[in-house]
Amino acid sequence: MDNHQLELARQLHQDSHLLYCTPSTLTKTLKTMDLAVLSSFLPGQPKHFANFLDRALGVQ
16 A cells, blocks of 8 residues: 555645655754745635535435
8 A cells, every 4th residue: 555644745745734854854854944835724624524424324
């Protein structure tokens, strides 16, 4: 199944949602990181998922 957490971290880093580093680059990342470049996640809409589940399970 490969390492999906690593793939996700790399993608989120590319999308400016987090800072990604490896143990060998940790010191450099900590010294040079600029938290202002990070983007916030948009709030989720869990009600949409709940409605989908209700319909899928025949509850609604």
